[in-house]
Amino acid sequence: MTIVMRYALAAISLCLAAGYFAASSEIAVMAIGDPVGPRAFPMIIAGALAVCGLLLAWEARKKPVSAEAGSDDRAKIRGKLADLPLVLGATLWTGLYFLAFELIGYLLATAIFLFGGIFAFRRARWMVTLMVAAGCSLGFYLLFVVFLGASLPIGRVFE
Amino acid sequence: MFENADYMLQGFMLALQPHNLFFTFVGCLLGTIVGILPGLGPTAGMALLLPATFGMEPASAIMLLAGIYYGSMYGGSTTSILINTPGESSSVMTALDGYQMAKNGRAGAALAISAIASFIAGTLGVVLLSLLAVPLASFALKFGPAEYFGLLLFAMMSVSALTGDSFAKGLFSLLLGLMIATVGIDLQSGMSRFTGGVPILQDGIGFIVAAVGLFAVAEVFCTLEALMKGPSEIIGIRGGLWITWEEWRRSVWPILRGTVIGFVQGILPGGGATVSTILSYGLERSLSKDGKKFGSGMIEGVAGPEAANNASISGSLMPLLTLGLPGSGTTAVLLGALIIHGIQPGPLMMQKHPELVWGVIDSMYIGNVILFILNLPLVALFVRILYIPTTILLPIVLVLAALGVYTLNGSVTELYIALLFGLLGYAFRKADIPVAPLILALVLGAPLEQSFRQAMTISGADLAIFVKSGISTTLIAATVIMIVAPLVMAKRRMKRVE
Numbered sequence: 335m336t337i338v339m340r341y342a343l344a345a346i347s348l349c350l351a352a353g354y355f356a357a358s359s360e361i362a363v364m365a366i367g368d369p370v371g372p373r374a375f376p377m378i379i380a381g382a383l384a385v386c387g388l389l390l391a392w393e394a395r396k397k398p399v400s401a402e403a404g405s406d407d408r409a410k411i412r413g414k415l416a417d418l419p420l421v422l423g424a425t426l427w428t429g430l431y432f433l434a435f436e437l438i439g440y441l442l443a444t445a446i447f448l449f450g451g452i453f454a455f456r457r458a459r460w461m462v463t464l465m466v467a468a469g470c471s472l473g474f475y476l477l478f479v480v481f482l483g484a485s486l487p488i489g490r491v492f493e
Numbered sequence: 494m495f496e497n498a499d500y501m502l503q504g505f506m507l508a509l510q511p512h513n514l515f516f517t518f519v520g521c522l523l524g525t526i527v528g529i530l531p532g533l534g535p536t537a538g539m540a541l542l543l544p545a546t547f548g549m550e551p552a553s554a555i556m557l558l559a560g561i562y563y564g565s566m567y568g569g570s571t572t573s574i575l576i577n578t579p580g581e582s583s584s585v586m587t588a589l590d591g592y593q594m595a596k597n598g599r600a601g602a603a604l605a606i607s608a609i610a611s612f613i614a615g616t617l618g619v620v621l622l623s624l625l626a627v628p629l630a631s632f633a634l635k636f637g638p639a640e641y642f643g644l645l646l647f648a649m650m651s652v653s654a655l656t657g658d659s660f661a662k663g664l665f666s667l668l669l670g671l672m673i674a675t676v677g678i679d680l681q682s683g684m685s686r687f688t689g690g691v692p693i694l695q696d697g698i699g700f701i702v703a704a705v706g707l708f709a710v711a712e713v714f715c716t717l718e719a720l721m722k723g724p725s726e727i728i729g730i731r732g733g734l735w736i737t738w739e740e741w742r743r744s745v746w747p748i749l750r751g752t753v754i755g756f757v758q759g760i761l762p763g764g765g766a767t768v769s770t771i772l773s774y775g776l777e778r779s780l781s782k783d784g785k786k787f788g789s790g791m792i793e794g795v796a797g798p799e800a801a802n803n804a805s806i807s808g809s810l811m812p813l814l815t816l817g818l819p820g821s822g823t824t825a826v827l828l829g830a831l832i833i834h835g836i837q838p839g840p841l842m843m844q845k846h847p848e849l850v851w852g853v854i855d856s857m858y859i860g861n862v863i864l865f866i867l868n869l870p871l872v873a874l875f876v877r878i879l880y881i882p883t884t885i886l887l888p889i890v891l892v893l894a895a896l897g898v899y900t901l902n903g904s905v906t907e908l909y910i911a912l913l914f915g916l917l918g919y920a921f922r923k924a925d926i927p928v929a930p931l932i933l934a935l936v937l938g939a940p941l942e943q944s945f946r947q948a949m950t951i952s953g954a955d956l957a958i959f960v961k962s963g964i965s966t967t968l969i970a971a972t973v974i975m976i977v978a979p980l981v982m983a984k985r986r987m988k989r990v991e
Contacts, residue, residue: 339924347665354672362684368946369954372679372686375942379675383668389661393983415923417718424717425916428710428891432908435899444892451888455720470889474896482545484900 340394347387355380427451439489444471501623504851508859513553517856520557521863524564529572529878533716533890534582535565536823536932537708541890543701543830544897551834552849556856558830562823563615563806563857566766567864570607570799571875574600583766583802586774590787590794597790602736604872606744606792607799609736612865614752614800618807619857621756622814626843626854630815633840638947639958641840643968645941648818649933650975651762657927660979666926670934671941673698680939681946693906700829702898702907703935706914707921707928708822709894713887714919720883736792744796747777751800758801759808762820766805770798807857814850816840822929825936832936839940 358376431447448467456463478484507513527538539558546554569584574591587607594603636644653663676687677697688694736744751773758769777797778787787794810827812818817838819825831838836846843850868875898911921928952958960966 343662343665343924343926347668350669350672357687361679361686364682364684367682368950370946370949372682372684375945376672376675376686379668379671382664383672386661386664386668389980390665393659393661417721420717420721421714421919424714425912428895428912429909431891432895432905432912435895435908436905448888448892451891452885455884456882466885470892474892478545478896478900482900483548484896485903486896486899487903 337394340390344387344390344394347383347390351380351383351387354383424451436487437490439492440486441471441475442489444474500847500851501855503848504853504855507552507848507852508556508856513556513852513856514859516549516553516557517560517860518863520560521564521860521867524561524566525568525864525867525875526878527561528565528568528570528584529875530886533712534708534823535562536704536826537712537890538565539823539826539830540701540704540708541893541897543704543826543833544900546830546834547900551831551836552852554830554834555827555849555853556860558827559810559853559857560860562827563803563860564864566615566799566803566806567608567611567868568875569802570611570795571604571868571872572879574603574607574795575876576879583770583805585767586770586798587795589774590789590791593788593790594792594795599790602740602792603795605736605869606740606796608865608868608872610744610748610751610796610799611803611868612861613748614755615803615806615861615864616858617752618756618759618804619854619861621804622807622811622854622857626811626815626850629811630840630843633816634844635962635964636816636840637962638944638951639965640962640968642941642944642948643959643965643972644816644818645937645944647968647972647975648762648812648820649930649937649941650972652820652933653927653930654975654979655762655768656929657925660976660983662924662926663930666921666928667930667934670931671938673703673931674935674938675942680943691906693902693904698910698935699901699907700935701833701901702911703914704826704829704932705894705898706911707918707932709890710911710915711918711922711928713890713894714915715922716883716887720887740792743792747773747793747797748800750776751797752804755801755804756808759805760811760820762812762818766802766809769801769805773797773801810854810857813838814853815843817842819933819936822932825929825933828936 355377358373358380361373361376363371363373427447427450431443434443434446437443445467448470449463452463452466453460475486479486508517523538523542524535527533527535538561542558542561546557549557566583570587570591572578573584573588574595577588577592591603591607594600649667653667654660655663657663657666674697676694678685678688678695685695751769754773754776755766755769758772759766774787774794774797777793778784781787781791781793783791809820809824812820813824813827817828817831817840819828828838831842836842836849894911895908898907899905901907918928921931948958949955958965959969
């Protein structure tokens with residue numbers, strides 16, 4: 335982990351501690367009940383998060399800093415984030431799949447999701463991709479609905 | 494002693510029922526497949542299949558999930574040996590010499606010794622579990638709320654301190670998990686906490702939703718990145734699947750030593766199969782007359798770690814089944830499965846549900862035999878799985894994850910929560926933050942708070958209750974050592990560097 339990332343994590347920990355502490359103060363407490371109440375445990379966690387943030391900052395501070403280390407850090411961060419657009423693209427595609435899940439139904443949404451997801455990497459064999467997408471979609475339907483007795487959406491547009 | 498022999502026999506009767514034999518077989522088969530598929534470890538596999546076990550009896554469900562757990566250890570070595578890509582982290586050491594054996598034309602021998610070592614260590618590990626579970630369970634009867642709080646705190650701190658390269662990062666992961674575990678209605682006061690008025694959060698964030706996101710979805714994202722680096726070469730299996738008498742003679746003691754190391758390491762929270770394989774490999778290299786040849790295809794370098802990773806499963810199940818204490822992310826998923834099936838884990842689980850505990854232990858004897866049969870003669874069949882393009886497998890895993898989450902409550906909101914956890918798990922991996930403390934906190938957060946509040950209610954808000962009994966004092970002291978020791982060692986390391 336680079337020094338920049340350690341300081342960033344320390345800052346996140348301290349912000350989380352502050353926000354969590356503030357939210358814990360809003361929890362209603364009954365006049366009767368156990369002596370600790372529902373607020374105490376979250377407040378202890380908030381305190382521990384603050385300590386954790388300071389520990390992370392201490393670890394980052396103790397790392398040797400030099401011009402070489404700085405450029406190494408930047409290169410490492412660039413390396414780690416190089417494929418981020420691919421992951422974000424996959425996240426977006428999956429998010430759209432979830433959006434379509436109840437709208438157009440499990441079978442159609444899943445077949446489209448699988449076709450798109452596989453076709454993005456295997457453009458030459460679109461017919462095989464289509465068969466795999468449709469086959470898997472139907473196969474999982476039989477497994478979950480027929481065999482396991484689960485309930486999957488037909489699609490609001492088809493109801 | 495005779496009563497326990499009676500329970501053990503009852504356990505075998507339960508495990509040998511046809512439907513339970515079937516589920517043990519399915520678990521072992523799926524575990525082997527999960528182990529072979531790079532990027533999909535036992536935790537992700539168990540999290541994905543957990544929703545599918547809802548209609549099953551608790552014993553059958555746990556037998557199936559346990560089968561996936563120890564089955565994946567058998568399967569993980571196949572990819573280590575044939576494509577130098579471990580199926581899961583505990584097979585990393587097997588790749589060092591296993592892949593070299595394959596390159597030297599001894600892939601069959603490497604796969605054979607891997608299966609043999611796994612079978613012997615797995616079986617011996619279950620025998621040790623059978624012998625030691627009862628004394629530990631008897632000791633567990635002395636646990637009250639204060640002792641249980643100390644035990645849970647010790648387990649969580651150990652996992653935070655011993656996983657990853659930084660105690661502070663492990664602690665951050667743990668505290669984030671505890672934060673998430675407090676979302677929902679407080680069981681003791683009935684007050685709503687951190688729900689933001691969202692109805693679905695009243696019951697808290699589901700463990701399965703988080704586990705599927707953190708393990709299955711995050712693994713898909715990480716494997717997608719690895720895919721960009723290009724495909725791996727698969728070495729074919731030439732010759733027979735057997736070893737020479739000389740190779741067997743050289744493997745016996747590494748297998749026995751690996752079994753002991755793995756079992757003991759598995760018991761410790763935060764220990765895990767990966768650490769045990771590293772210890773075993775290091776030991777065999779130091780004991781061998783040809784230590785310098787390790788890394789070039791030494792059979793001891795395969796036999797020892799493979800024995801260690803299988804024995805560690807039995808070790809890790811011991812605190813889970815006797816104390817209700819998971820020591821890793823994978824056993825935390827098993828604990829979650831017990832809770833979902835209405836079994837309250839804890840120190841009294843063995844007393845209250847002896848048939849379930851012994852049924853699961855005895856199913857492991859059967860499971861090891863099944864796995865030996867599956868992995869030795871049928872390994873060539875499983876190797877075919879490696880030829881399925883990862884670009885087809887990854888979207889299928891996402892669909893399975895979505896189905897598993899949706900069939901819980903029919904909620905699309907939970908699908909998005911799983912996706913968010915997937916991104917969180919991916920971010921954790923990029924930042925080298927361990928995920929195991931977070932999942933452990935999600936499972937143990939509620940019991941930790943509950944035992945704390947129960948102890949405080951009993952003592953009338955007097956904190957001295959946590960240092961009244963010898964057990965809780967020892968556990969609190971051990972927790973303090975777990976917190977302080979990594980910090981002192983880190984400070985010494987930095988002083989040496991300066």
